């Protein structure tokens with residue numbers, strides 16, 4: 001069997017996830033290239049493969065006009081991976097979802113320019129097409145991606161934890177942010193990253209999205225109990241989980 | 249083994265320095281405002297004054313992630329590669345927990361991935377200098393003793409140095425690194441005191457013995473409402489498992505290396521509170537979760553800690569370190585709170601059950617043994633005719649009756665740990681008591697109880713105790729005495745004064761002989777008057793105060809004829825014992841025993857219901873009380 005053909009595609013995002021992966025010639029990435037063949041990369045390659053073993057899609061689905069392109073990728077690919085937070089959960093783009101004046105706020109008088117027209121909401125790729133696997137995180141975690149690809153190369157279903165970041169944080173014996181008078185969203189954020197943020201002294205912002213069944217009420221209560229103003233506690237998790245919250 | 253040495257405070261840093269130079273020394277060090285076990289690079293890092301570490305020391309034997317097997321496509325091999333370590337400064341509760349995980353990893357088939365690490369380690373305990381915020385090691389699982397360590401070091405209060413108790417050869421081998429000499433008797437007893445005193449500093453958060461725990465907690469298994477309520481704020485974050493020294497569940501995952509040929513099989517700490525833990529994949533994308541609700545998962549952990557493993561471990565699988573309690577962000581994980589809540593439920597249920605009963609209906613009790621203790625006092629052992637067990641607190645009373653004669657209040661005289669039978673002693677003074685005294689083995693009497701409040705066990709546990717019993721006052725206090733003797737290490741120094749009018753009025757003669765011999769009780773006796781054949785003390789009970797030194801933090805229980813109280817309390821005042829710490833067992837004429845008929849009323853208190861045991865401070869200012 002030849003090397004699996006992999007394509008990378010780009011939607012609304014900062015492209016940080018692709019940078020995180022390639023990281024300008026990182027040794028791990030070069031090793032990966034011994035096992036996969038990249039046939040399309042962010043439309044930077046002129047050829048277009050008829051068939052892809054794996055399609056990695058970066059960025060969220062924010063315009064109706066993108067649906068067609070996504071469907072085309074799906075039709076050509078055996079496996080579709082949403083690549084990073086924007087593609088998997090809507091990511092930070094989804095911050096606009098509960099707002100109506102975001103265009104004016106960001107672009108001022110240019111807000112009505114035709115090229116700025118988009119859906120009212122930024123959505124995960126799976127809102128348009130079926131997604132097989134999600135690489136979470138903003139940016140995505142390179143080792144998790146390598147692990148998923150390894151599994152697929154061997155025909156094994158990849159394992160992605162569905163427990164909160166606290167599990168990994170405690171395994172590292174990091175001091176809890178709450179014990180330092182800070183706040184944290186690790187209790188509702190989906191693990192897999194290895195909890196680097198609290199270990200570096202900053203709160204987890206749940207960039208990997210929620211676990212299944214996050215206890216949102218309890219989160220709000222704990223944040224308030226630790227001194228966060230009520231309104232902020234209620235909306236705190238929006239940064240990365242706006243499409244996953246019960247008020248989405 | 250068991251040799252005890254001493255090292256001077258000024259020699260201690262050099263000792264640690266020498267160990268660091270030649271061995272892999274792990275000990276508690278500061279990490280911002282918390283502590284962790286970590287490798288020591290210099291003696292100043294060692295913080296034996298730590299309260300508790302974030303993770304327990306199990307991480308050195310059962311690491312958060314551990315390779316079990318490495319494979320390369322052709323060959324595979326195990327990864328057992330123990331490193332010799334000295335784990336220094338382990339508190340006794342963590343020593344207990346390691347002993348538990350030792351057992352659990354070796355029962356049935358031995359797991360050498362754990363045991364090899366364990367065998368390569370030397371474990372040196374140290375005394376606790378500061379009690380962590382939510383610890384309750386002072387009151388849970390006192391029946392389980394720390395063992396499996398190699399030595400134990402105690403810092404003396406006066407700062408003169410450390411007493412080092414050597415338990416194994418591994419422990420002994422450390423002597424070469426420092427200037428140790430044999431410890432003196434005084435130093436050894438000072439060390440014992442340090443370790444005893446800290447137990448008293450740990451707040452007694454469980455006002456009941458832990459042996460009642462398993463049964464009561466299990467009884468609530470199907471109380472869905474309770475578990476859901478307890479777990480309402482739960483994040484299923486597994487932190488309460490991850491930080492627990494006795495949690496040992498793990499998950500196993502295989503992983504390929506980048507070459508896609510070689511790889512490893514690894515195990516990771518898992519946590520039963522996470523929603524994935526009990527999920528079973530049924531194929532074709534469907535799955536079933538055997539503990540799909542937060543309440544079910546929360547219950548599982550509490551059952552694991554308080555019920556399921558107790559038979560194997562000799563006590564609860566919780567050592568009271570308090571780690572789960574302080575690290576649960578939702579602050580719901582504290583087992584002590586859960587246990588107390590369950591114990592309260594039982595009380596609520598009792599109240600409901602009582603409403604459906606007629607309070608005056610006695611139950612039949614059969615006499616198993618009858619023994620004439622003195623000329624006027626008869627000692628009965630009874631069993632409920634319906635076979636039901638009896639549960640009471642020392643100091644509680646029951647109404648005993650014979651139809652046609654009447655009903656009288658009597659105190660329980662046996663240990664409450666015995667639940668199939670119970671003892672009473674009846675002094676023949678009048679109509680009912682004389683009739684009762686004519687009964688013999690095989691006869692029945694009729695009883696209702698327990699009634700009232702007994703001795704406040706939660707306030708007495710862990711304390712130094714003095715019981716002063718005059719005459720028949722030994723009967724209700726015998727129950728407490730036996731209770732303390734049954735659980736001797738849950739209490740501090742234990743002294744008993746017993747006074748009777750003459751040697752012929754002494755009761756429970758076998759017990760008296762045992763108590764005189766036992767090292768567990770300082771027993772002093774006196775009689776008011778006696779013939780020459782009596783070689784014991786003669787004089788009123790207050791003369792015994794000269795014979796025994798009373799620490800001023802002693803808890804005192806007084807039970808005897810009314811005249812005795814005034815004189816005894818005068819002596820206790822001299823010894824500086826606060827009235828809050830004195831408990832009096834009052835006798836009043838009683839009829840109903842349930843706070844209705846008014847016979848026993850003193851001011852606003854009913855002796856039958858609010859007593860018969862009262863803190864002296866509560867009744868000293870009441871007219872008519874004493």
Ligand SMILES: Cc1cc2nc3c(=O)[nH]c(=O)nc-3n(C[C@H](O)[C@H](O)[C@H](O)COP(=O)(O)OP(=O)(O)OC[C@H]3O[C@@H](n4cnc5c(N)ncnc54)[C@H](O)[C@@H]3O)c2cc1C
Pocket residue numbers: 645654655656657658659660672673674675676677678679680681682720723724834835836837838839860
């Ligand atoms: C809290 C408490 C614990 C007691 N524990 C014991 C015990 O373990 N063993 C024991 O032998 N005795 C005990 N007594 C005392 C016992 O209850 C009395 O000796 C008994 O009530 C006398 O009743 P009688 O019918 O034999 O005498 P009578 O004089 O014929 O009875 C008249 C009535 O007066 C009342 N009465 C008389 N003396 C007392 C008294 N001292 N206390 C209360 N009511 C009295 C009784 O209700 C009785 O029905 C206890 C009393 C109390 C209040």
Ligand code: SF4
Pocket residue numbers: 165166167169170174175176177178184185186187195198204487577
């Ligand atoms: S710092 Fe955050 S992730 Fe870590 S234990 Fe605390 S809440 Fe959980």
Ligand code: SF4
Pocket residue numbers: 137138165189190193194195196197198203204205206207208209
């Ligand atoms: S700790 Fe939280 S914010 Fe940081 S990478 Fe992980 S999920 Fe993202």
Ligand code: SF4
Pocket residue numbers: 481482483484485486487488489521522575576577578579580581
């Ligand atoms: S009880 Fe607390 S620590 Fe345990 S899983 Fe629930 S929230 Fe986490």
Ligand code: SF4
Pocket residue numbers: 488491492493494553565566567568569570571572573583
């Ligand atoms: S259940 Fe909590 S208190 Fe008990 S041993 Fe575990 S972490 Fe410590």
Ligand code: SF4
Pocket residue numbers: 489494495496497498518519520521549552
């Ligand atoms: S069953 Fe749960 S409580 Fe127990 S060892 Fe496993 S993870 Fe810990």
Ligand code: FES
Pocket residue numbers: 837838839840841842843844845846847848849854855856857
């Ligand atoms: S005996 Fe009836 S009120 Fe106390």
